[in-house]
Amino acid sequence: MRKFTTIKIAAILFLCFTGTIRAQLVISKPNLGFSQACAGATFNTYYVTFSFSPETELTATNQFTIELSDETGDFSTPTVVYTSTQGAVTSSPATLEFSIPDTTAGEAYKIRIKSTSPVATSTSSNAFAAYYKIQDTPFSINNLIENAVYCAGESYLLTIDNPGSGDNDSPLQYPSLTFNWYKQDETNTSTSVFVASGSSLEVTEAGTYFVETNYGSCTSNSYSNRVTVSEATTSSTTAINSSLGNPYCSSEGATTLSTINGNSYQWYKDGDEIEGATNQHYITSESGNYSVIIDLGDCVTNASIDLETTGFNSSIDVQDNNTIQEGETVVATVSTNAMNPQFEWYHNNTLIPTATSASYEASQIGNYKVVITQTEGCVASHEMTFSVSEPYPDVAKIPNVISPNGDGENDTWVIPKAYVNGTNTEVLILSSVGEIVLQTNDYQNNWPTNELIFTDINPVFYYVITTQNKKVRKGSITVIK
Template sequence: MKCSPTTIFNKYIVVFILLVLPAITCLYAQVAINKPAIGFTQVCANSGFNAFEVSFSFSGALDPSNQFILELSDAAGNFATPVTLSATEKPLTATPTSRTFIFSVPTSTGGENYKVRVKSTSPASVSPVSNAFAAYYKIQDSQFSINNFNATATYCTGGSYLLTIDNPGTGTNDSPLKYPSLTYKWFKEPSLVPIATTASLTVNQPGRYYVETNYGTCTSDSYSNRVTVGEASGVSATITSSKGNPFCPSDGPTTLSTQAGNSYQWFNNDVAISGAIGQQYQTSIAGQYSVKVDFGGCTSSASINLQDVPFTSSLNVSSTTIINEGETKTIIATTDANNPTFEWYFDNTLIAAAVSNTLNVTEEGTYSLTITQTTGCISKKELPFVINFPFVDPNVTKIPNLISPNNDGINDTWILPQEYVSGTNTEILLLNSRGEIALQTNNYQNNWPENALDFKSVNPIYYYIITTQDNKVKKGSITVVK
């Protein structure tokens, strides 16, 4: 039987399909990716640099849709949960059988045994893993402080001192404690072997200490200042004021500082200041300050009388002054302030015309003077005072022989008839039972006793001699009761 041309053509088609097409398919069925070659000895990345090269070669044909994927192991070199790296092909380096990629590592990278591998998508293939390498992303790569930048610290014999990384620290200090993923290496010079890996270090041996952020074999700028820790059997705390004492409040607060210790508590007038438990305390207010410092096994306290008045001033009258109606009293202020200005007030109202250091007063009321030092340290001081007229009770016609100074408003002071009080030039002389002078004045203001009389059981007796301007004399006694 003869075959027609059509039959022969169909047989060739079948042979083509059976023999040729499988061969074509095999062109894309397999690709072999060789072990990646890393272009670095270690990966030490930070925010300013994070670009590293890896190259690999392959054999076999790639589908046009193929993509190469670069994967990173965990810190132990395992690919159970690989990380796909952000990678781009390096320009002008591709050949039909090789590629070079530039990649960056995640910010969480940190370890000594990372590896990479390459995968293709079409056809699917996986390379052998690369050689191991150290890789760290240095999320904090600047110097930081410990012990508040204090270069020395002291602990007591048998005690210890706690060195800590400052958080946040002073100024632009970038504390590594802001980054919870970081670990540390503490050193005691001159040894280069770490003695601790925690965020703080308890020291019970003298020496010079510092700490670095743990970036393994990568070098970095993430290290602290050095602190020399010493042992002392007897230490005494001191306090210094950053702006001196007295200090100038207009220049801002002053910083009170004491020696480095394990713990602190600051006090103002012997009352603990809430939250003031650091080595330093800032204040703009004068007062008696003290601090208790625990040096580790022993404690010491120090105090400072902080003054904020850079000049002195005074008035020629007491806080309460009595004048007679119609009398003029000249108030004089004395001060050593630089280029001072004066502002006088009467019942909280500024007396605009009074701009010198003197003021003539004729009225009862509450007065004050504000003195301002206008050059050097700009500061102010207020001096209050009260002007009263004498208390004269027109109903008093006899000299009292009994008083009860108990602040009940009745017979609290010895009230004399008007003919003997201020303005009459009558001499009032009071003697106690031992003959000692308790009061002598020619300007009595019905104000005795001004201060409390100290007695417990026996009511004291005082003797008076009243001598008028025309030498008329009155004598008698006064009994003081509670």
């Protein structure tokens, strides 16, 4: 009787226990959709696929996360690079998308998948190289110098420019980056040998050197110019660099000439010493042959550059001031050596939309301007002006009364042709208290050019006309409303 009772109780306990058991969620090893992650500002999207079983174990609140290890594959302090929304992933296999942080740099990263409800963790993925290329453009060393020399038994220092000239994107602006220096193979310029790491390199052996930002096995555009370093001899020379290139675009302003590091310098232009030009850099906006003598301490070297500009020349075949009778026109034609020039014509500072050729036929009185733009190479612009007016009336006497009321008659002080524009006659007009209101050697029969403010009824002004041969005419002008 006791034996039977014991067996019954055991069976009941077994049934109760098995009734509460649930299967454990298993997540497979992540399958990477890439071999290495070489990310940057323009691309940072990667995919991973995994399986999980049984699907029925997932609850409605479950979330999947992707964790990224450190650069050695260690998950002691992982970085979560993706988290799904609750209940979003319910069927297996699943593919998730993620991005790597901008501090990522190493050759042995791994990822793993975790679930929250129920809690489960996959094994880690295969190791992969991952770098975020925070700087991915060419940069300069030693101000783009192509050649440098060092004294026998001494060395020459190559350094990454910070910030450098122009638009140089110096990688030194990003403290997390490291750098590898290389020496170019003398027999095969397409290969090179690793020399050292760091932001500078002390060169004691002749050769051609350059530096790259260390992005491991990921390729990048973050590399420097090459500098050929040699030991100084009695005839050795180095280089001068122009910050705006050579030829340089003069419309961009002055260019900075620079040479290699030295103890002291003396600059020359066209063989003549430039007084006070004793620094490593010299700023100029003039073309010419520039040279510099550089004292390296135990030896001396020199450098030169034939600096040229890429500006252009233009001319126009009309006079500054032109007169036409009613019905006549003036044809202005521009001659220029600009590359692929564009032309814009203006009348009284208003663009003439249809005028886009090298010539324009002016039929209206006023001031004209043409802007010539070189659109290839050095983008630069020149402008030239001219005016078109009616012939000056040939009055016999100097008037002593004007009425600037806008009726088109006697609105300005019109004097004989012998005293107007082109005769080099000085015209001076003074107020009744002796203040100069006009003084010119190019009178256009256009005074008053602005509306006069009347403080008196019919104010009086005085004129003094002095011709080129010093003959003087004086008188008064009464202004009537």
